[in-house]
Amino acid sequence: MILETLTSPIILFFVLGMFAGFTRSDLAIPEAMAKAMAIYLMVAIGLKGGVAIAEAGITRDLLLAGAAGVGLSFLVPYPAFFLLTRIGRLARVDAAATAAHYGSVSLVTYITAAEMFDAAGMPAAGFMVAVLALMEGPAIISGLSLARKDSDSSRAELLHEVLLNSSVVLLIGSMLIGYVAGPEGFAPIAPTFAVGYKGILALFLLDMGLLASRRLRETRTITWRLALLGILMPAANGIIGVVLGTLIGLEPGTAAILGVLGASASYIAVPAAMRLALPQADPGIYLSMSLGITFPFNVVVNIFFLSWLAGVLA
Amino acid sequence: MILETLTSPIILFFVLGMFAGFTRSDLAIPEAMAKAMAIYLMVAIGLKGGVAIAEAGITRDLLLAGAAGVGLSFLVPYPAFFLLTRIGRLARVDAAATAAHYGSVSLVTYITAAEMFDAAGMPAAGFMVAVLALMEGPAIISGLSLARKDSDSSRAELLHEVLLNSSVVLLIGSMLIGYVAGPEGFAPIAPTFAVGYKGILALFLLDMGLLASRRLRETRTITWRLALLGILMPAANGIIGVVLGTLIGLEPGTAAILGVLGASASYIAVPAAMRLALPQADPGIYLSMSLGITFPFNVVVNIFFLSWLAGVLA
Amino acid sequence: MILETLTSPIILFFVLGMFAGFTRSDLAIPEAMAKAMAIYLMVAIGLKGGVAIAEAGITRDLLLAGAAGVGLSFLVPYPAFFLLTRIGRLARVDAAATAAHYGSVSLVTYITAAEMFDAAGMPAAGFMVAVLALMEGPAIISGLSLARKDSDSSRAELLHEVLLNSSVVLLIGSMLIGYVAGPEGFAPIAPTFAVGYKGILALFLLDMGLLASRRLRETRTITWRLALLGILMPAANGIIGVVLGTLIGLEPGTAAILGVLGASASYIAVPAAMRLALPQADPGIYLSMSLGITFPFNVVVNIFFLSWLAGVLA
Amino acid sequence: MQLSKMKRVEILLEEQLVPKLGRIVREAGFSGHTVMPVLQGSGGGGAWQDERLTGSSKVMLLAIGTAEDAGQLLEAIAPLLDSHRLLLTIGEVEVIRRERF
Amino acid sequence: MQLSKMKRVEILLEEQLVPKLGRIVREAGFSGHTVMPVLQGSGGGGAWQDERLTGSSKVMLLAIGTAEDAGQLLEAIAPLLDSHRLLLTIGEVEVIRRERF
Amino acid sequence: MQLSKMKRVEILLEEQLVPKLGRIVREAGFSGHTVMPVLQGSGGGGAWQDERLTGSSKVMLLAIGTAEDAGQLLEAIAPLLDSHRLLLTIGEVEVIRRERF
């Protein structure tokens, strides 16, 4: 699988984006195109997950995986905060904001992993999309409590942001639609969301490569200690996720993807929430770590490692 | 069909958009993506209609339906104006501008209905795309004459706007291309415009739900009387269209869609024309009515009702 | 083939765009949509070319065609400069900038020709995408040396622009990805880049028609002499390219497309470079000629003529 | 470097009116104008948001000219201010090469 | 035509803060505000580029009001200037129909 | 609140020149700059419209600084004004916390 990973067009487009970014090519994906692709991908996996649940029903596995995911999202920020202040030497507010990113999840990491596990013949359960959506929010709450600050915005504003931010609404909404429509209702719109899917993901990763390398290039706040944590934390969180998934009896692919969710760090939903709730925290730190270091590490190395681990544990 | 309607992903995405809008989620479809989808949908139905005409030829039905459509577009604004001033208590210029919207047509309502009639086994004739394009303009002229005002812009400017606005050019242009290219010429580009079509429509309706609910939320000018008219007028216009279509001998699906065109109110082409020609009219009124009230009513209730009516009359 | 050309939807959408532009319709393709389509098309042909090379290997033809293309790109600006100053009566700097455009190439002209040769049963070799990418840059260097000016920007900046501009990175990058992934690696993402391809090209040509006609409408700097050169130069360059291609033993379709590359004039990469390196040159001149005159001439007439010529010579 | 005092006129208007306003501005004596996008706003007539799909999009038109040009523009534009809900402000700026304006 | 002196306040801020700032501006007495897009910038905190995907997008909020309004706004906004890295400038403009502001 | 007088420099330029101008602005002593999009315009050289595809896109660069910074910038930028068709205006604004600039 290692060679397949490295010659997969999806990964290669990510590498191309990194290359273009580091060489300061003027290649740029228009903002609206990037957002359109993100919306498309969220709707596509939401629908797919919903149809899968409609076919399989609401199972014990789904409920257990959901509980495990929410637990991870709530708890991961605490050890992360500890490491970021002690080893990373960050100030309280920066450490808290960054910790929230690591508790939450990255949609693109999830999709990339799902694709690669599929191709490798150990597919993850469709319902994991629901777990993905559930894991976005709890870490934000933990992060804010770590900042010992009720945030600049009221609790109501924040809860609103956590429960109704665009990716949660799109993921859960599309999943419900897929669930209600079922396989037959989904059939007429399936071509749009099935045929184009992988190619769009490849183009999206091209943009992610551009964004990640630009982050790394422009950063002035990342020390070697922080860079190290940007690799150690997802490695550790990933292992915890896979072990937990195996213990509660998930299939290897599903356990592996729980690990991927644990390992992944948010760079879309959580930064937006932090700019509102913790504007004092420096986005240069949390974005450079989650997008510049952790994301490439997960995509190029960790996904592969976690699937191997899940296979061994099973 | 009623259950199919309510579990159709197309309608469900509209509902999801309404939900996101009402709960003030930050979900937003980028402007450029919305425009791209609109262009794609217009080209797709234009081509489809043109190919259909190339196959069937220019028939008596086409000519009769065209004449009926143009007549409806010209005449509907007059009773609408009467109701809007008497019952709706609008000032002359606001009533005239709003009446123009109801005489003209909504592309998305048309496409949604066409899809649903197709799925229900009573397809509308392909040439109705031509009727759709013909019905856009006449109502604008009636509306301006009702405003007793030659408009701020010269007659030439206005005629230009009516005949060459972007949706007319795209619809008629694509139809001509489909007609000239015929089924064989269309084949190579068919995948793009056939495979993706329904999925794109679903995403577009997500955006329409967002726009419609935002309109309703922000409106301060809609009274209960106006809200009522926003439902009564499309109901009445729809019935008139279906009856007329049946009388001139159209197939049930085709008569039903003539009703849908009569019932639908513009919220893209006519608002743009009114901002130019009747800037004194309040966009808050005509957009809230056409987009906030009439569009959801048509999509969720009226399309279904009109198809039932056409079936009964046939 | 002449009738097929004129009833091909791709050409007809170009004509529709020209019509909308000349009649000043408000039809407009959002900038982000145009860029998204350009990116998509570049990635699609890059991948296709790369897969083709992976299958056929690096052949003598590829190397010869590459050398011929680079030679054309370097040399064509010199006679062009001579004609533009003598017959066209342009000032040195304007002539040099314009000459660079004619030495370089137009992606859309290439794709359109490739599609039409395919449809006509004389396909061009996939590796010509590599030649396309190689031909972008050399003409810029020739143009600047003709301007007798080391340009406003340093040599390093310019070399960077030539080697790493977005289209070169995307084309070469996608080609390498296609090459590394090979036919099997490409399969999963093939639907996105194969199914949609021709339809997207049609929509893109709609936009090109809009841009070309707007250029012609707004221009005030194009004399009849320049307009004439805008037709003579691509005709001559095209013939040279086809003859050269035939002499070095390329297949007719491949020789024809070498002619098309010679005939085509850049209007995306080179203008961007010229604004940086020769800001004194008037964009009204070089864009009106390359986009307003040469591009339509190539698409509607010259592509057809060159394919005929290549057939005769073979 | 010789600096000259000029007026900087900013007008917030519906996108559809740009060609018309462009003509008025030029007739008032300005040498040109520049149009910038606007995302959203709120005022006496309520909140408003860019939404090109329904034709509701405002833009900001910027014109630099002499005090005389600005005076003429005010005269010409006054009748439109209310009916078209324009927002107009006039500021002072300095420019070099006044002959360009 | 009667021209009145007004203040033109420009504030550069994160897009997420627009609703909050809009409220503050209105409470300070302004009759409205207008929001314009911004592409990129650089300052003490380094270079920055529009990148809505990761939630990093600044906008320019424009508010026209009396000197009194501007004074009140300054009071209200002062605590946010540092924590939220706002950039604020106040210029002078003239308007007609001052009752609108 | 202590208000200080500053210069607000606005420069209309081709997007490709932004990095270069950014450097010049900073070397002139400004603490930063902000870039805003522009849609279209018209001037002595004819009408012009945003069309990023053919590389024709102008932007507005905004820089706030002291009168001295502005003077230095004028010196540095003068040679480019004609060859690059820049439009430059200088206005007066007030800011708080002048040490930031």
Ligand SMILES: Nc1ncnc2c1ncn2[C@@H]1O[C@H](COP(=O)(O)O)[C@@H](O)[C@H]1O
């Ligand atoms: N005081 C103000 N400052 C800045 N912009 C304003 C102001 N008042 C109104 N506007 C803008 O002008 C538009 C129309 O204003 P109105 O006609 O008062 O609703 C608003 O939507 C705002 O974008």
Ligand SMILES: Nc1ncnc2c1ncn2[C@@H]1O[C@H](COP(=O)(O)O)[C@@H](O)[C@H]1O
């Ligand atoms: N002197 C200045 N002139 C114009 N814009 C500035 C200036 N200083 C800062 N900015 C803008 O304000 C943002 C934040 O500034 P800072 O907090 O200094 O990094 C920058 O990214 C610029 O967009």
Ligand SMILES: Nc1ncnc2c1ncn2[C@@H]1O[C@H](COP(=O)(O)O)[C@@H](O)[C@H]1O
């Ligand atoms: N008087 C003016 N007011 C505002 N913008 C102007 C003015 N003159 C020129 N411009 C802008 O500067 C650009 C170049 O001007 P020019 O070099 O005169 O063609 C124009 O396209 C406009 O966008």
Ligand code: NA
């Ligand atoms: Na995580």
Ligand code: NA
């Ligand atoms: Na109607």
Ligand code: NA
């Ligand atoms: Na060429």
